Amino acid sequence: MLVNMKDVLENAKIDHYCIPHFNINNLEWTRFILEEANQLNSPIILGASEGAVNYMGGYKTVTALVKALVSDLNITVPVVLHLDHGKSIEACKKAIDAGFTSVMIDASKETLETNIAITSEVVEYAHNRYVTVEAEIGHIGGTEDDISSDIAFAKLDDCITFVKETQIDCLAPALGSVHGLYKGEPKFDFELMKKIAKETKLPLVLHGGTGIDDVKILEAIKSGVCKININTELQLAWTEAIRNFLTEYPNIYDPRKIIKAGEIAMKEKIAAKIKLFNSMEHQN
Numbered sequence: 001m002l003v004n005m006k007d008v009l010e011n012a013k014i015d016h017y018c019i020p021h022f023n024i025n026n027l028e029w030t031r032f033i034l035e036e037a038n039q040l041n042s043p044i045i046l047g048a049s050e051g052a053v054n055y056m057g058g059y060k061t062v063t064a065l066v067k068a069l070v071s072d073l074n075i076t077v078p079v080v081l082h083l084d085h086g087k088s089i090e091a092c093k094k095a096i097d098a099g100f101t102s103v104m105i106d107a108s109k110e111t112l113e114t115n116i117a118i119t120s121e122v123v124e125y126a127h128n129r130y131v132t133v134e135a136e137i138g139h140i141g142g143t144e145d146d147i148s149s150d151i152a153f154a155k156l157d158d159c160i161t162f163v164k165e166t167q168i169d170c171l172a173p174a175l176g177s178v179h180g181l182y183k184g185e186p187k188f189d190f191e192l193m194k195k196i197a198k199e200t201k202l203p204l205v206l207h208g209g210t211g212i213d214d215v216k217i218l219e220a221i222k223s224g225v226c227k228i229n230i231n232t233e234l235q236l237a238w239t240e241a242i243r244n245f246l247t248e249y250p251n252i253y254d255p256r257k258i259i260k261a262g263e264i265a266m267k268e269k270i271a272a273k274i275k276l277f278n279s280m281e282h283q284n
């Protein structure tokens with residue numbers, strides 16, 4: 001069943017666990033993630049970035065793909081189809097019109113006032129259609145969809161004002177995480193994280209989930225994080241498995257066999273995150 005973000009995050013917030021957000025890039029990835037989440041009875045968030053949506057053909061293709069897989073594979077866990085880092089109001093509206101159940105509007109590079117104005121417009125459009133909205137304060141650094149940017153830390157007062165003015169459903173405050181691989185040990189301000197969660201009363205989102213050790217992940221969940229985004233870690237696991245497979249079987253050319261060679265490695269990662277986040281077998 002496709003649900004919106006509120007449907008899964010509210011429970012996670014009350015019971016202090018976290019729902020994994022995995023980025024999807026193609027049919028096979030979507031299938032592997034859905035199958036493993038269903039196997040472990042965990043709600044799941046499928047994140048599609050604008051780059052991934054364009055790669056797969058467009059918003060309607062992605063929605064049709066996810067809905068058809070949920071039906072054909074008899075997926076019974078709640079599934080959120082979420083636009084990751086929508087860069088414009090138009091992109092968010094396109095995703096919503098196509099059937100995405102959740103969108104992220106990322107105007108985090110703008111001033112607070114402009115971020116509020118852009119985000120509010122998306123919230124109005126989304127909420128009228130039972131779609132939820134995530135937005136970012138401060139700026140998460142690193143590289144995503146081949147675009148690199150510097151980190152800017154979120155401030156408590158900005159978060160409070162932003163949430164009050166926009167009425168978003170979950171907040172991604174930049175508190176030290178980056179997309180892609182970390183240079184050195186990631187450092188987080190957990191005290192500020194707790195304060196933001198307490199004052200805004202919203203579930204928090206941690207981007208850049210790759211490369212954060214389990215102790216820090218658990219501390220983040222304790223501090224109010226209810227959704228953690230993971231992309232690079234699955235890419236690394238899948239690519240390593242494919243590389244090994246092609247080295248071992250240089251004469252195989254059937255694309256189904258090649259792409260499938262990453263299935264076990266990916267599913268192991270997905271299962272490990274679901275267990276660490278403790279998202280299985282909760283009532284939603």
Ligand code: 13P
Pocket residue numbers: 023084085178179180181206207208209210229230231232233
């Ligand atoms: P990683 O690629 O670092 O796992 O981050 C993913 C992410 O935050 C997607 O929004």
